[in-house]
Amino acid sequence: MTASKVISFEALRVACKNCSLDTLCLPVGLTLDDVERLDDIVKRARPLHRGDYVFRNGERFRSLYVVKTGSVKTFAPSPEGGEQVLGFHLPGEIIGLDAIEKETHACSAKVLETSAICEVPFSRLEELSSNIPSLQHQIYRLLSKEIGQDTEMLLLLGKKSAEERLAAFLLSMSKRLRKRGLSPTDFYLSMSRHEISNYLGLAVETVSRLFTRFQDEGLLKVDRKHVELLDLEAMETIVARRVVTGDRQQMT
Amino acid sequence: MTASKVISFEALRVACKNCSLDTLCLPVGLTLDDVERLDDIVKRARPLHRGDYVFRNGERFRSLYVVKTGSVKTFAPSPEGGEQVLGFHLPGEIIGLDAIEKETHACSAKVLETSAICEVPFSRLEELSSNIPSLQHQIYRLLSKEIGQDTEMLLLLGKKSAEERLAAFLLSMSKRLRKRGLSPTDFYLSMSRHEISNYLGLAVETVSRLFTRFQDEGLLKVDRKHVELLDLEAMETIVARRVVTGDRQQMT
DNA sequence: TCTGTCGCTTGATCCAGGTCATATGAATCT
DNA sequence: AGATTCATATGACCTGGATCAAGCGACAGA
Incomplete structure (x- = not known):
């Protein structure tokens, strides 16, 4: 152990x-x-x-x-x-x-x-x-x-959609890697899909589907643990979007 | 201001x-x-x-x-x-x-x-x-x-249902009030339903419905901002229940 | 006292994402 | 090399809670 x-x-x-x-x-x-x-x-x-x-x-x-x-x-x-x-x-x-x-x-x-x-x-x-x-x-x-x-x-976790969560996660990884002098767009994820999904409060299946969708949309390339972010800007847009869901009224 | x-x-x-x-x-x-x-x-x-x-x-x-x-x-x-x-x-x-x-x-x-x-x-x-x-x-x-x-x-926020969130919120209030020497079962909420729902990552309507449901189930009595918790034990049970949703496999 | 506003409730629908089921393919063990 | 296991993927379905839409009662201002 x-x-x-x-x-x-x-x-x-x-x-x-x-x-x-x-x-x-x-x-x-x-x-x-x-x-x-x-x-x-x-x-x-x-x-x-x-x-x-x-x-x-x-x-x-x-x-x-x-x-x-x-x-x-x-x-x-x-x-x-x-x-x-x-x-x-x-x-x-x-x-x-x-x-x-x-x-x-x-x-x-x-x-x-x-x-x-x-x-x-x-x-x-x-x-x-x-x-x-x-x-x-x-x-x-x-x-x-x-x-x-x-x-x-x-x-x-409180306010963002599945899509926004995964994008935020990937961008966070990207930024932290950059700070360490590593490639912010090409890296290996050391954690499993299961761990990612758990972290993000989602089901594994959802994370898996999102990865493929992001890939289809040309945002990134994935092969197993290897991720290549192709459009950081677009991902930022996804994350920035709609910080709050269902906030239709003012609070005092 | x-x-x-x-x-x-x-x-x-x-x-x-x-x-x-x-x-x-x-x-x-x-x-x-x-x-x-x-x-x-x-x-x-x-x-x-x-x-x-x-x-x-x-x-x-x-x-x-x-x-x-x-x-x-x-x-x-x-x-x-x-x-x-x-x-x-x-x-x-x-x-x-x-x-x-x-x-x-x-x-x-x-x-x-x-x-x-x-x-x-x-x-x-x-x-x-x-x-x-x-x-x-x-x-x-x-x-x-x-x-x-x-x-x-x-x-x-990551793992609990609406019901569990509201119960946890009420119990948290209860415990903190007790620590201050105030009644842990009878108190006024100084925040609106809207603020509660926002805090818990839920819609106002959901919170409202839950309050009435808890009341129907005899867990508490509500009248506007005034809350009376009738069954702390039952609420604890709700919160303790199922810490994790959809965790069907082991992680390495 | 009346009236407008706002916060709360309740009912009716809808949908994102969870759940279930079933592949498929890596990696590990024998 | 073959077998077992585990991680990832993908399709089909289901449901909790969001959204939409009224109502309703409290409280504030006139």
């Missing part, structure tokens, strides 16, 4: 200051000196394999985790065996932020492909942050950002 | 240390001394009236706001005039947390009834928090809590 072949690749053991993700991850805006102090507390990059858990629902919260390479999905399992996918996380993104309050993980995190994950013990981060105002500020911003993203997702 | 009759009720000018909300709001777990320092930076309780804005979408972010009495709705207005209601906020709840990152309010906040709101300038709070570790901790928790709540809402 856990990383069996812990080949501690030297390649993976890169300090924060040399990490290409430093502009996406925690160290944003820290001085070189501060980054070194941060570096001391980070447990670097243990490689996990498809299906491995980063943490599980119900576990005591000790650390935040940063995706260094690969991808992770977070999901809230329900007793009956079903689950709600809460998010997909790409390199530079931080997971576990929702567990700070209750000191228990309310969701689980599983890697979707072989991934390197940095562990940041939260109590140490907290200590450090009270000595480094800019780090404190950065953490506030990070948490706030997460809230903003959830809000957007609420809008998506 | 802003509070016209600023009758500075002495009653409202209660310092944090005497505020009955101290166990819900920021001061949780602070020493008396720390609370006094917090007290110094809080601009107390300006009374606003129904329809007044606490802040507007697009405004520069300067402060967090705490609902002291009354209630507030936050919503993301869309260019076309529609809006997505993001939340309803009761005494002791803090709004504006999503604006920290971008330093701009991404949503608007309007009071639903005459309300007293405390303003907490964020930069000062931030300064203070780097000197008071327990305050810093409290803010981390607060932000994290907000994320957790959004997550729950995602689950609601």
Whole structure:
């Protein structure tokens, strides 16, 4: 279940200051000196394999985790065996932020492909942050950002059609990949159709049909997990359209 | 638009240390001394009236706001005039947390009834928090809590039926009122059916029908804004039921 | 007190998307 | 290579909830 072949690749053991993700991850805006102090507390990059858990629902919260390479999905399992996918996380993104309050993980995190994950013990981060105002500020911003993203997702699930949801999802992937210097129009999805549909609050069949429809309409090309976005502009138009359904009256 | 009759009720000018909300709001777990320092930076309780804005979408972010009495709705207005209601906020709840990152309010906040709101300038709070570790901790928790709540809402909107949504909404109100020492079974809703439906991602008509159905089934009594919950247990059952729709297969 | 407006309800239809059923084809195991 | 399994696709149908269309009662302004 856990990383069996812990080949501690030297390649993976890169300090924060040399990490290409430093502009996406925690160290944003820290001085070189501060980054070194941060570096001391980070447990670097243990490689996990498809299906491995980063943490599980119900576990005591000790650390935040940063995706260094690969991808992770977070999901809230329900007793009956079903689950709600809460998010997909790409390199530079931080997971576990929702567990700070209750000191228990309310969701689980599983890697979707072989991934390197940095562990940041939260109590140490907290200590450090009270000595480094800019780090404190950065953490506030990070948490706030997460809230903003959830809000957007609420809008998506509350008000948008299936078509708009899938388009929004693909554009979100595209933008995030671009930020990481990867192709925003040609990429592989590490998650299954099932996971996408669950995430978007749709049925698998609907997602599948939408992919083929988008392809027929010349918006993209799909072959299994491989996606090529052909008309980003058109997709933006789909997403922007009609933020609200059935809002025929004013509210006071 | 802003509070016209600023009758500075002495009653409202209660310092944090005497505020009955101290166990819900920021001061949780602070020493008396720390609370006094917090007290110094809080601009107390300006009374606003129904329809007044606490802040507007697009405004520069300067402060967090705490609902002291009354209630507030936050919503993301869309260019076309529609809006997505993001939340309803009761005494002791803090709004504006999503604006920290971008330093701009991404949503608007309007009071639903005459309300007293405390303003907490964020930069000062931030300064203070780097000197008071327990305050810093409290803010981390607060932000994290907000994320957790959004997550729950995602689950609601992504996977639950209309019936389950309304039941969850009513139970949430009930629990929050109880926490404030008010009746958890007998209360007035300060928001319109329209706002409720918007919040829950449903049509007004659906919400209306559900209210009458719940009443027919003996779950509650409604008369306009006045709600009396008669069977909390049954409502819990409705909410707990089937967290996931259409999840017929396993995900890897 | 009357009247217009607005918020809420209720009934009648419609349709997006869920559900069911059945392929088809990758990937994995033996 | 063949077999088993799982992911994706696609067609046929069904239904929860949206939409359309009246009514109706509360409350506000004259």
